[in-house]
Amino acid sequence: MIGRLVLFALIFALALAAHAADHPGASDPHPVEVEQPFVRLMPPGQPNTAAFMVLRNTGGVDLALIGAESGASRVVELHDHQMVDGMMRMREVGQIPLPAGTRTALEPGGLHVMLIGLHEPLRAGQRVPITLVFDDAPSVELHVPVRHPGEETPMHHHGHRH
Numbered sequence: 001m002i003g004r005l006v007l008f009a010l011i012f013a014l015a016l017a018a019h020a021a022d023h024p025g026a027s028d029p030h031p032v033e034v035e036q037p038f039v040r041l042m043p044p045g046q047p048n049t050a051a052f053m054v055l056r057n058t059g060g061v062d063l064a065l066i067g068a069e070s071g072a073s074r075v076v077e078l079h080d081h082q083m084v085d086g087m088m089r090m091r092e093v094g095q096i097p098l099p100a101g102t103r104t105a106l107e108p109g110g111l112h113v114m115l116i117g118l119h120e121p122l123r124a125g126q127r128v129p130i131t132l133v134f135d136d137a138p139s140v141e142l143h144v145p146v147r148h149p150g151e152e153t154p155m156h157h158h159g160h161r162h
């Protein structure tokens with residue numbers, strides 16, 4: 001009986017060690033730093049919106065953002081803007097390259113994480129769960145605040161007096 005327990009404990013320890021070896025970076029800091037993420041607050045009734053942020057690849061390996069997930073909307077896509085017949089149009093992109101040592105801005109009029117078919121209307125200040133999926137790095141879970149576009153902080157907005 002004791003023998004079986006020891007054997008089981010040994011197998012468990014070996015499994016843990018194997019798992020750690022499979023994921024050498026599990027305890028290291030993530031190579032991609034996410035700065036100033038926000039979800040744009042849209043007028044009521046708008047079923048779609050977008051998330052913006054700056055992605056800094058601080059590591060020595062080229063990476064790519066290959067997808068995003070969120071429980072807040074039916075569909076989540078990576079989008080860019082492109083001139084089509086003199087009009088700015090959004091288009092889905094398969095991935096957003098993050099070369100080593102560079103910063104990539106997802107910003108209005110450019111790259112963004114598109115949230116299509118919001119399950120519920122968003123409110124300013126609320127946080128939206130968004131998971132970023134990378135090709136060669138662990139996924140990153142964010143809770144992204146909802147803001148009016150161009151609004152640096154809520155305090156700034158309420159500080160105006162007329």
Ligand SMILES: [Cu+2]
Nearest residue numbers: 050079090114
């Ligand atoms: Cu879009």
